[in-house]
Every structure is written in C-alpha cells, then in structure tokens.
Amino acid sequence: MTLSRFRAVAAAMMLAAVALPASAIAQDALTNVSYDPTRELYRAFNEAFAAHWKETTGKDVVITNTHGGSAAQVRTVLEGLPADVVTMPLAGDIYALEDAGLIQPGWQSEFPLNSSPYLSTIVFLVRAGNPKNILTWSDLIKDDVEVITPNPKTSGGARWNYLAAWAFELEQTGGDEDAAKEFVRKIYEHVPVLDSGARGSTNTFVQRGIGDVFISWENEAFLAQAEFPGQFEIVVPSISILAEPPVALVDKNADRKGSRKVAEAYLNYLYSPEGQRLAARHYYRPRDAQHAAAEDIARFPEVKLFTIDDKFGGWAKAQPEHFGDGGVFDQIYQPGR
Numbered sequence: 269m270t271l272s273r274f275r276a277v278a279a280a281m282m283l284a285a286v287a288l289p290a291s292a293i294a295q296d297a298l299t300n301v302s303y304d305p306t307r308e309l310y311r312a313f314n315e316a317f318a319a320h321w322k323e324t325t326g327k328d329v330v331i332t333n334t335h336g337g338s339a340a341q342v343r344t345v346l347e348g349l350p351a352d353v354v355t356m357p358l359a360g361d362i363y364a365l366e367d368a369g370l371i372q373p374g375w376q377s378e379f380p381l382n383s384s385p386y387l388s389t390i391v392f393l394v395r396a397g398n399p400k401n402i403l404t405w406s407d408l409i410k411d412d413v414e415v416i417t418p419n420p421k422t423s424g425g426a427r428w429n430y431l432a433a434w435a436f437e438l439e440q441t442g443g444d445e446d447a448a449k450e451f452v453r454k455i456y457e458h459v460p461v462l463d464s465g466a467r468g469s470t471n472t473f474v475q476r477g478i479g480d481v482f483i484s485w486e487n488e489a490f491l492a493q494a495e496f497p498g499q500f501e502i503v504v505p506s507i508s509i510l511a512e513p514p515v516a517l518v519d520k521n522a523d524r525k526g527s528r529k530v531a532e533a534y535l536n537y538l539y540s541p542e543g544q545r546l547a548a549r550h551y552y553r554p555r556d557a558q559h560a561a562a563e564d565i566a567r568f569p570e571v572k573l574f575t576i577d578d579k580f581g582g583w584a585k586a587q588p589e590h591f592g593d594g595g596v597f598d599q600i601y602q603p604g605r
Contacts, residue, residue, distance in 0.1 A: 296321070296329040296530040298352040301345055303338040303424055303513075304467035305488045306355060309550040316546060317537050321530065329530060337465030338424035345370065345518065352522050352531040355515045357424030358576075360587035362516050375516045384512040385538035386552040389573060390425075390432045392503040393473065393482040393489040400480045404506045405436040408481065409454040416479035417459055418469040420591055424513075425466035427591055429483040432509040434590075435579045439507055453600035462603075474500070485511070487551035490567065510573040513552075 302310060314331040321329045334341065334349070338361045345351045346368055354371075356362055359382075365371045376383045394402050400413050408415050420426040430452060437451040438444070460478060463469040466485055473482035474492050481503075482489075489502045515535050522528040537543050541559035548560030557565050580586040590596045 296325075296327050296527065297332070298329065298527050298531050298534060299332045299334070299350060300353050300355055300534070301334050301341050301349060301351040302355040303341060303357045304335055304465040305425065305470075305485050305491075306513075307333075307335050307467070308491065309487075309546065309552065310355070312550065313538070313543065313546050316542050317534055320537060320540075320542070321533065331534075335467070337418070337422040337468075339422040340464065350521045350525065351518045352525065352527045353515060353517055353535055355513070357511070357513050358427060358583055359512075359514050360427070360583040360591075361424055362514055363584065363587070365516070365518065370518050370520045371516050372519045376514065378517065379515060379535055380539055381555055382512060383514045383516060383535075384555075385515060385535075385543065386513065386547040386554055388486050388511040388513065388552055389508045389571060390428050390505075390511065391484055391486050391489050391508065391571075392505060393484045393492055394480065394501050394503055396499055396501060398501055398503065402481045402503055405433050405451075406440075408433070408483075409451070409458060413458055413481060414460055414479045415455060415458040415481055415483065416469050416473040417455075417462070417483040418466050419462035419464055420597055422464040423466055423469075425485050425488075426462075426469075427587075428485075428509055428511050430590065430597065431576065431580060431586065432505075432507075433483075435509065435574055436505070436507050438579060449596060449600060456601050486553075486568075490551035504569045504571050507572045507574065510575050512575075 300310060310333050314333065318329050318331065321327060338357050342361050342364050345354065345365060354362060354365065359376065362371060362375065366373060366375065392402055402413065407413065417429045418426040420430045433452050433455055434448045437448040441447040461472060463472055466488060469482060470488050470492060473479050474496060493500050493502065515538065517531050517535065522531045544554040544556045544559040545561065548554045548564040553568055554560045576582055576586060588595060
C-alpha cells in the first residue's frame with residue numbers, strides 16, 4: 269500500500285469513527301445464562317441495570333439472556349457459549365462449571381449470602397376449588413391424582429421438588445431413608461410427563477390442562493395465578509425446602525472478553541434496593557425485605573423450611589447421589605409405568 273493510499277484509508281476510518289453514535293463506541297456487553305422461571309425477572313432487571321450503568325459510567329450496555337432447563341443451560345456454557353455470568357437454580361449447576369475450570373473455586377463467597385441474592389421455595393399449584401383436596405405431600409400419591417413436575421436430570425427446580433418430597437417423608441418416618449425412597453418413587457408413578465424444564469411443566473399444567481397438581485417454584489405458581497386469575501390456587505405444604513438460587517461470574521469468559529467490571533456490577537446490583545424490589549415484584553423472596561413493596565412481601569406465606577445442608581449434606585453430596593448417572597433417581601424412575 270502506498271503512503272498516500274494508507275493516509276486515505278486511515279482518514280476514512282477516522283471519519284467513520286467520528287460519524288458513529290457515542291453509544292456504538294462507549295458500549296459494554298454481557299451474557300447471562302439463566303434457568304427457565306427467571307425470564308420475567310431478568311427482563312425487568314436488565315432494563316433497570318442498563319439505566320443504572322448508563323447513569324454511573326456513561327456507557328450503554330447490551331445484555332443477552334438465555335433461559336432453559338438448567339442442565340441444558342450449563343451444557344451450553346461448557347460447550348462454548350461465552351456467558352459472562354450464570355444465574356442458576358442451585359449450586360450443583362455451578363459446581364460443574366467450576367470443575368471445568370470456567371469458574372474459580374470460592375465463587376460462593378464472591379457475592380453476599382452465599383452468592384444467592386434472592387430465595388424461593390416449593391409449593392403446589394392446583395386447579396380452582398382444589399377438587400382433589402391436595403393439602404400436603406402425602407396427598408400426591410392418592411390413586412386418582414396426576415402430578416406434574418419436570419425431569420430432575422435436566423431441571424434444577426425439579427431437583428428441589430424431589431428433595432422436598434424426600435425430606436417430608438424423612439420427617440414423617442423419623443429419618444427412614446428407605447421409606448423416603450419408596451415415597452418419592454410412588455410420586456413419580458403419578459407423573460404422566462416429565463418436561464425438561466420448570467417453564468415447560470408450567471405450560472403442561474396451566475395451558476395444556478394436564479395433571480391435578482403442579483409441584484412448582486413459588487414464583488412460578490404466583491405468576492400462573494396472576495396470568496390466569498381465578499383458575500388456580502396455591503397450596504403451601506406442611507414442610508418445604510429453602511431454595512437458594514445462586515449467581516456466579518464466569519471468570520474465564522469475563523477475563524477473556526474484558527467484561528469483568530460490568531459483570532461484577534451486574535451481579536452486585538441484584539443486592540441493591542432496586543434489585544431486591546424487582547425480585548419481590550417477580551415473586552422471589554428478597555434477601556432484604558425492607559426495600560420491597562409491602563404488598564409484595566405480604567404475599568409470601570410462612571412455611572416450615574429446611575435447607576439442603578440440613579437434610580442432604582449440601583449439593584456436593586446430593587447431586588451425584590440422587591441425580592448423577594446411576595443415582596437414586598435413575599433407580600426409582602421407570603418411564604411408562
């Protein structure tokens with residue numbers, strides 16, 4: 269290239285840069301890989317964070333979200349989807365990314381409260397009038413009851429459902445693991461279809477009209493009630509599990525892409541007053557209730573809750589024991605029976 273040609277090309281590039289809008293130059297981007305029932309939450313949260321980021325840094329930010337069954341979502345990241353952050357239903361999902369070297373050890377102490385900015389639990393969604401009189405876990409194995417729950421091999425929410433049922437039977441029998449295994453096996457005999465994710469099971473129950481009871485994330489149950497007023501009721505069982513959906517920075521991707529600063533700010537904003545307000549507005553239990561609207565907090569019922577550590581020794585133990593290949597679920601579930 270001649271000197272004059274080089275100068276002409278350089279000048280053209282400079283003019284093009286000047287002609288670009290500021291937003292095209294001063295712009296950040298990140299990708300959040302999440303699970304099924306957070307679609308509505310992150311749609312609102314992304315808008316709020318983008319406004320906050322613009323106000324504090326002067327930059328626009330483009331946020332991409334993907335949603336699906338958590339096992340499939342984790343697999344997309346393992347196979348190369350360049351997620352900057354993951355917002356998952358349970359710690360077991362994130363351990364797989366840690367094991368692959370994408371997330372640094374100690375991620376649960378990187379953000380407050382075990383990196384879980386909001387909470388949930390498991391409830392029952394039944395049809396208006398509760399025609400099968402479903403009140404607690406033992407009612408799920410009545411002869412005439414069809415149960416909707418997703419596949420715990422692919423859905424994080426389904427794993428919470430499974431463990432909540434298991435722990436209920438442990439409470440009833442004084443810790444009899446064999447009885448708990450048999451009880452959960454019977455529940456799955458009443459499940460006509462296993463969707464891959466929680467939102468798929470919501471659609472099966474709510475839109476397709478299949479089943480008498482949906483074992484549901486609390487936030488999904490509230491959302492179904494709001495979208496289909498008068499058609500469904502929420503039944504709070506006598507005991508349930510405290511679900512702590514965690515978040516994490518995907519260190520390897522964020523460092524490679526240079527997005528660590530915006531990704532950290534994004535996850536920290538979940539703990540802000542606005543983040544907590546939006547969590548409660550979208551039916552998640554906020555960590556700091558003082559920032560949520562009173563009517564949003566009032567909807568959450570009191571329920572006896574246990575933790576994964578209380579009954580199962582944490583996700584590092586429960587995940588392979590119950591949901592790994594050849595684990596308890598594989599032993600008890602026989603499709604088509």
